[in-house]
Amino acid sequence: MYLIIALGLALVVWPGVLRHAEPWGLSQGVVKCMLTAFSLLCIIGIRYPLQMLPVLLWEMTWKSLWLLLVALPAWQSGTMDDTIIATAFECAVAIIIPIAMPWGYVFDQHIRKRGDRWGAAAA
Structure with a gap:
């Protein structure tokens, strides 16, 4: 991935x-x-790969949100333009991320695992 x-x-x-000639x-x-x-x-x-899984989770999350909050309402209201359609196809590629994601590891390490303590470490 x-x-x-x-x-x-x-x-x-x-x-x-x-190679960009003009300021963005x-x-x-x-x-x-x-x-x-x-x-x-x-x-x-x-x-x-395992340590960088949050990067893939971020990618999957923002693209899913964009599809649900921008593309879907535009499609439902009939206001999709060429830029929304192009971006929707680019975001739809993220469908491979959940297929490749080791969900057992994600669940164990990022949901079930006890979080780090904030503040001073226990002596």
Whole structure:
């Protein structure tokens, strides 16, 4: 999963990051920088797949939320335009993440496991 994401972003995002002639607007700059950071974290995930699972959980969560809160209402109201359709297809690719996710490990390590103590450590 990490390799697929890292390669995809390397092909799609990195050329524009490395060779952009004009300054980006606020939204475009935020998106490009976040995707670049995400691709770098996915490269780390190739080496440390279990430790980097929160990165995949974040990806799956934001794309699911976007599909439910933006694309679905636009589709239901008949207001989907070309940009929403294109983004919906890009987000729909995240359907592979829950298929590849080791849910037993996620449940044990991120839900059932006792959380770390806040504040000073017990002596």
